[in-house]
Amino acid sequence: MSDRDSILAAIRDRGGSELPPPWPAAPVDGSLVARFEAELAALGAEVVSASRLSELAGATVFADADVPPEYLDGLIQLDDVWRADIGLTLADFGIAATGTLVLNAGPGRHRLASLAPPHHVAIVSRRTILACSDAAIASLTTRTTVFVTGPSRTADIEGVIVRGIHGPRRLWVMLTA
Amino acid sequence: MGSTFGDTAEVRAHAAAIKDYVLSHLGELLVQLEEACTRNGIQVHWAADSAAANKLVIGLCRAASPTGGVVAKAKSMATEEIHLNHHLEEAGFTPVETDLGEFVIQIDHDTPSHIVAPIIHKNRFDVARSFEREHLGPYTEVPEELAMQARSHLRSSFQKAAIGISGVNFAVAESGRLVIIENEGNNRFSTTAPRVHIALMGIEKLLPREADLPLFLRLISSSATGQRATTYMHGITGPRRSDEPDGPDEVHLVLLDNGRTRVLDGEYREILRCIRCGACQNTCPVYRQASGHAYGHVYSGPIGAVLAPALEGVRAMGFVAKASSLCGACEEVCPVQIPIPRMLLQLRDEAFRAGVAGDSAPWSTYAFGATHPSAWRAGLKLLPMATAAPAPHPLKSGWGEFRELPHRQGRSFRSWWTARP
Numbered sequence: 348m349s350d351r352d353s354i355l356a357a358i359r360d361r362g363g364s365e366l367p368p369p370w371p372a373a374p375v376d377g378s379l380v381a382r383f384e385a386e387l388a389a390l391g392a393e394v395v396s397a398s399r400l401s402e403l404a405g406a407t408v409f410a411d412a413d414v415p416p417e418y419l420d421g422l423i424q425l426d427d428v429w430r431a432d433i434g435l436t437l438a439d440f441g442i443a444a445t446g447t448l449v450l451n452a453g454p455g456r457h458r459l460a461s462l463a464p465p466h467h468v469a470i471v472s473r474r475t476i477l478a479c480s481d482a483a484i485a486s487l488t489t490r491t492t493v494f495v496t497g498p499s500r501t502a503d504i505e506g507v508i509v510r511g512i513h514g515p516r517r518l519w520v521m522l523t524a
Numbered sequence: 525m526g527s528t529f530g531d532t533a534e535v536r537a538h539a540a541a542i543k544d545y546v547l548s549h550l551g552e553l554l555v556q557l558e559e560a561c562t563r564n565g566i567q568v569h570w571a572a573d574s575a576a577a578n579k580l581v582i583g584l585c586r587a588a589s590p591t592g593g594v595v596a597k598a599k600s601m602a603t604e605e606i607h608l609n610h611h612l613e614e615a616g617f618t619p620v621e622t623d624l625g626e627f628v629i630q631i632d633h634d635t636p637s638h639i640v641a642p643i644i645h646k647n648r649f650d651v652a653r654s655f656e657r658e659h660l661g662p663y664t665e666v667p668e669e670l671a672m673q674a675r676s677h678l679r680s681s682f683q684k685a686a687i688g689i690s691g692v693n694f695a696v697a698e699s700g701r702l703v704i705i706e707n708e709g710n711n712r713f714s715t716t717a718p719r720v721h722i723a724l725m726g727i728e729k730l731l732p733r734e735a736d737l738p739l740f741l742r743l744i745s746s747s748a749t750g751q752r753a754t755t756y757m758h759g760i761t762g763p764r765r766s767d768e769p770d771g772p773d774e775v776h777l778v779l780l781d782n783g784r785t786r787v788l789d790g791e792y793r794e795i796l797r798c799i800r801c802g803a804c805q806n807t808c809p810v811y812r813q814a815s816g817h818a819y820g821h822v823y824s825g826p827i828g829a830v831l832a833p834a835l836e837g838v839r840a841m842g843f844v845a846k847a848s849s850l851c852g853a854c855e856e857v858c859p860v861q862i863p864i865p866r867m868l869l870q871l872r873d874e875a876f877r878a879g880v881a882g883d884s885a886p887w888s889t890y891a892f893g894a895t896h897p898s899a900w901r902a903g904l905k906l907l908p909m910a911t912a913a914p915a916p917h918p919l920k921s922g923w924g925e926f927r928e929l930p931h932r933q934g935r936s937f938r939s940w941w942t943a944r945p
Contacts, residue, residue, distance in 0.1 A: 349570070350781075359789070366542070367542055370736075447753055462709055480742075480753070481735070487734065489564065491758075493759070500708070500755055502749070503625035503642070511672075
């Protein structure tokens with residue numbers, strides 16, 4: 348008997364109990380954009396305007412294929428994600444309640460762009476900011492996704508929070524129309 | 525901690541009811557998960573026990589990289605449970621733990637003492653000495669600098685590894701999505717950069733619907749680390765698709781039983797609701813004093829005191845059920861309302877009936893004395909002589925070696941009582 352068969356044979360489903368409905372989403376009061384920005388700030392991420400990109404002139408960047416070219420002015424484009432100073436990506440959604448970015452895999456979307464470079468810059472449209480993760484999860488496709496909530500961090504050594512342990516130390520979020 | 529985010533009793537009861545549904549429909553949901561994963565291109569494997577799981581994973585590793593090499597390991601209690609690293613090393617692979625805490629554990633040949641914070645028993649000086657010994661950089665005691673030394677050291681592992689191995693926090697039966705949460709990013713690297721990703725998961729870690737994720741993600745984040753959301757939530761639905769520029773070419777899911785189906789059928793069934801948040805460890809007065817290693821098992825604290833004997837039997841692990849004051853704090857903080865104190869009592873009873881949890885000699889002596897007045901009286905007379913005798917003797921070895929019995933002052937209560945007017 349295969350392990351599959353023996354495991355399934357050992358499980359005697361009792362059935363019976365009904366699956367409770369999903370827990371209802373908590374509403375978010377007030378402006379979603381304002382809440383999104385406040386949560387990002389609390390996480391140690393920065394909400395920046397496009398003009399801040401000029402500060403990065405001369406830095407190397409690895410950008411998603413769907414990032415509009417005007418964002419790349421003054422940056423040196425690399426095709427090696429492991430060596431780039433900056434990863435520049437779009438985000439599919441923002442989640443106001445937690446300051447989370449939703450990045451779905453897809454054509455031209457390099458999963459490592461939001462992870463390997465020490466500085467991640469994400470472009471999010473204000474129109475895509477959802478109240479909470481319930482709405483974001485409901486709109487997921489069948490592709491792999493990642494939710495990013497603030498810069499990479501660890502508290503393994505004495506509970507001291509250190510940013511940028513494996514993923515980006517800096518996270519900039521640019522809001523567009 | 526949880527109450528900060530409104531994790532009321534009602535929310536926890538709801539989560540418990542969803543997990544109970546999973547447990548009473550486990551066979552059906554596992555088959556549904558298998559179908560959904562297969563549809564998504566995830567290859568599903570089943571392992572009845574730890575030996576089968578190790579054999580399976582090593583077979584997959586050999587197929588992916590016949591000459592051995594680096595395996596990037598993301599933190600996973602399931603892989604600890606089956607002692608996978610040891611087996612990988614024996615098979616000629618070099619597993620590299622990439623979570624900062626687990627990395628320190630690995631270079632120190634230590635074992636994790638907490639489900640969520642593996643090196644909670646070490647301080648910055650311990651880590652500093654280990655990193656200096658391993659030549660990770662100039663000696664420093666600054667956590668930021670130590671973390672950066674680990675970052676640069678581990679980067680090459682992510683790039684070199686042909687295989688990444690992870691656990692799974694939640695697998696969604698309806699969609700076949702494997703959900704992994706973390707704060708560091710090493711898990712994303714391990715499951716994205718190598719050509720082959722192998723995920724190992726206990727069969728109970730299922731959720732029925734995608735719509736159950738928000739509740740469970742919130743509960744696990746707030747109960748584990750007091751965060752509203754962890755930094756990363758990776759929702760994996762399969763290997764890289766032909767139109768995607770990166771991601772693994774193969775994703776394997778290994779479903780591990782290793783005693784779980786036996787637990788499912790027995791009196792400790794609700795322990796399988798556990799989502800491995802570690803909240804019971806953080807709150808347990810015994811765990812906090814004794815630390816995780818004292819339990820002698822990968823699962824420690826209140827959850828371990830039930831799970832270890834439930835999985836491996838009271839004969840082997842029943843003694844850990846005694847490591848509790850039964851104060852009930854674990855049940856109070858548990859996000860899925862597992863009745864841990866009730867189970868601990870039941871395990872003690874079971875162990876006692878099986879004749880494997882008798883009291884140690886000093887306690888048996890004490891119990892005999894406390895229930896036999898004449899023996900008690902004789903003992904009281906003998907005790908001063910016993911403590912005055914030169915070491916070594918039973919009262920001055922082991923625990924008693926560095927402690928003193930209280931000195932007797934004045935007459936005994938009994939002699940006062942009989943002599944009172």
